Amino acid sequence: MLAILLRYPIMYGIDGPYYLHQMRHLLAEGMLKYPDPPLTYYMLAPFYSFFPDKNIGLKVAVAFYGGLTSLILFTAFRRFCDLSGLTASLTFALSPFTLRLAEDFIKNYVSLIFLSTFIYILLNVRDRKRAAIYSSIIAIASALSHVLTFGVLALFSLLILFLSLIRRSDDLVVRYASASAAITSMMILMISLFIFPQITGYDSFKLLSFLNQPFVR
Incomplete structure (x- = not known):
């Protein structure tokens, strides 16, 4: 991934310079220049600060979090067998869709x-209480990182919870984890829509427009 990102010295795509501008303002002023979910920028900040060439710093950060995501997927699906873990990891790392995100839509990719x-929690954590707590934290983190990741996680957790209930699954860990993520996501959505939209950088309204878009000609 890093070799791909370092092919050229500049940031890629339409959004590339936007991240540089946001990071520069965050470190200089302590806040983002434009409203945005803040967590991803704080995750990028150590790399941006460490490297004299800020373009390289952001690219190393993207490669680092991409590699970490691949490792998490490998560990998650390794529960079934090593081949399953390797397949999940390589599918993420080599997918043209994720490569596209890594080159331009950095927040989407990192989140x-x-x-x-x-x-990983659904497949590997066996303690119900810990699974519920971890899932709630993940829902909060996704809301503070990118609206689409937040939306996907909310819908995914609702789907898993629904399937668990209608199938009357005995796996209470999955039920607790999915319920915790779904409830936390709905609470965050309501708060960000009606009380404190700044917590998601006003992106919750964008999420609703994304959900409505398929039904609008």
């Missing part, structure tokens, strides 16, 4: 680490 961690 996928939270979705992969939620999958």
Whole structure:
């Protein structure tokens, strides 16, 4: 991934310079220049600060979090067998869709680490209380990182909870984890829509427009 990102010295795509501008303002003023979910920028900040070339710093950060996400997916699906873990990891790392995100839509790409961690919790954490707590934290982190990741995690957790209930699954860990993530996501959505929209950088309204878009000609 890093070799791909370092092919050229500049940031890629339309959004590339936007991240540089946001990071520069965050470190200089202590806040983002434009409203945005803040967590991803704080995750990028150590790399941006460490490297003299800020373009390289952001690219190393993207490669680092991409590699970590691949590792989490490998560990999650290794529960079934090593081949399953390797397949999940390589599918993420080599998918043209995730490569596209890594080159331009950095927030989207980095925030996928939270979705992969939620999958890890569902498959590997066996304590119900810990699974519920971890899932709630992941839901909060996804809301503070990117609206689409937050939306996908909310819908995914609702789907898993629904399937668990209608199938009357005996796996209470999955039920607790999915319920915790779903409830936390709904609470965050309501708070960000009606009380404190700043917590998601006003992106919750964007999420509703994304959900409505397929039904609008």
